[in-house]
Amino acid sequence: MKIWMLLLLVSVPSFASVSLEEAFISAKKNMETIKRADAELSQADARKKVARSAFLPTISFEATDTRIDQPNLGNVNSAFLLTHQYSVGMRLRQPLIRGGVLSGFQLRDEEFLLAQFQKDFSHISLYQLLINSFYSLYQAQVDLENLEKLQKLSSDRLKEIQSLARVGRSRQGEVVQAETQLLTAKAQYEKGLQTLREAQENFAFYTGEKEAKLTKGGNLPKSLQDFAFYSDKLNSRPDILALNQQLRVAGKQVDVIKGGHLPTVDLVGNYYFDRTGILQTAKWDVGVQVSMPIFQGGSVVSQVKEATEAKRVAELSASEQLRQSKTNLAIFYQNYGQIKTQLETLKNALKKAEEAYQLNQKDYRYGQVTNLEVLQSLNLFIDTKRSYDSLDILAHMTYKNLEASAGVLP
Numbered sequence: 001m002k003i004w005m006l007l008l009l010v011s012v013p014s015f016a017s018v019s020l021e022e023a024f025i026s027a028k029k030n031m032e033t034i035k036r037a038d039a040e041l042s043q044a045d046a047r048k049k050v051a052r053s054a055f056l057p058t059i060s061f062e063a064t065d066t067r068i069d070q071p072n073l074g075n076v077n078s079a080f081l082l083t084h085q086y087s088v089g090m091r092l093r094q095p096l097i098r099g100g101v102l103s104g105f106q107l108r109d110e111e112f113l114l115a116q117f118q119k120d121f122s123h124i125s126l127y128q129l130l131i132n133s134f135y136s137l138y139q140a141q142v143d144l145e146n147l148e149k150l151q152k153l154s155s156d157r158l159k160e161i162q163s164l165a166r167v168g169r170s171r172q173g174e175v176v177q178a179e180t181q182l183l184t185a186k187a188q189y190e191k192g193l194q195t196l197r198e199a200q201e202n203f204a205f206y207t208g209e210k211e212a213k214l215t216k217g218g219n220l221p222k223s224l225q226d227f228a229f230y231s232d233k234l235n236s237r238p239d240i241l242a243l244n245q246q247l248r249v250a251g252k253q254v255d256v257i258k259g260g261h262l263p264t265v266d267l268v269g270n271y272y273f274d275r276t277g278i279l280q281t282a283k284w285d286v287g288v289q290v291s292m293p294i295f296q297g298g299s300v301v302s303q304v305k306e307a308t309e310a311k312r313v314a315e316l317s318a319s320e321q322l323r324q325s326k327t328n329l330a331i332f333y334q335n336y337g338q339i340k341t342q343l344e345t346l347k348n349a350l351k352k353a354e355e356a357y358q359l360n361q362k363d364y365r366y367g368q369v370t371n372l373e374v375l376q377s378l379n380l381f382i383d384t385k386r387s388y389d390s391l392d393i394l395a396h397m398t399y400k401n402l403e404a405s406a407g408v409l410p
Helices: 002-011 020-030 032-055 101-166 172-207 227-234 238-261 299-365 371-405
Strands: 058-067 084-097 264-275 284-291
Touching: 020 101, 020 172, 032 101, 101 172, 101 238, 101 371, 172 371, 227 299, 227 371, 238 299, 299 371
Parallel strands: none
Antiparallel strands: 058 084, 084 264, 264 284
């Protein structure tokens, strides 16, 4: 028997305890959310560089080759009558005034900053999801240990009743009660295993770790800071900063579209390697091109109105999201205080339930209580312990969610 137990212990894999902070490090490496945020930030940087190029000159190679039908002008000999004209050269175009170009560059700059805030928030968003997954798995692991204990105590109770029944100190009905208790405990254990597997799959989705023994972390604070302490931190949370940044982006979009009313002025210079006509000896020319929009069918006016309304929508969304975030923060803050109070009460109840179970076991041997009362006290003890452990884990999860809601990362 001892050799069998030794082999069993050797064959069971041991896993190092994983904390929430360690799980978060794994999740950041594993999840596409963070990688996608990095890619979106790179895209925003590329768009910013594209916008900057609108201020810079463009240099291009230009070549023309034109065939003209011979006009009937008599014997006039002129370069204007060349039926084959061509030119080869380089053209430089330097934008001087472009309506909305400066606002366009500022827009891309604001969008880049927005992408940075969104990337930072992707870490908080992932952390909040991981908190729930982590503590769900931890609770499943702890609950399975409690169910395993229930199964063991039920098995021990059955063995004791069977032993007493053999010497006539227990009735057969009590044996059946104990057997029913054990079978029920086994069914609960199987249900706990199913819950554990589901929690493991969910945790593995975020961290990539299929097998992990979790630890709930350090002690909880006995009391919290004032709510204003967490509320002030909320204003610097990346998603709140992103909402304010979206307002600036929307404002710049309005400025960009208004640029459609402004003229376009370019400095254009040409250098010719070869060309025909009366100017064939001139190697270069420089000029200014001006384009002034007069009527565009009202499209710019409509686009400005659309962008202005989009800015108004962004303002309302930011206001709503800020109120929702403050509400969620207040709920976590209030819940934590209530859970801590419940924990103290339930801790005392657990002590009483365990004491009652132990006393009923002793009293049964003296015939003072029935086997059913012993089994009821056993179930009450384990149920109370499961409730206490569950509430204790909920307290840890609520506190971590409170910190995450205030923008605090491990």
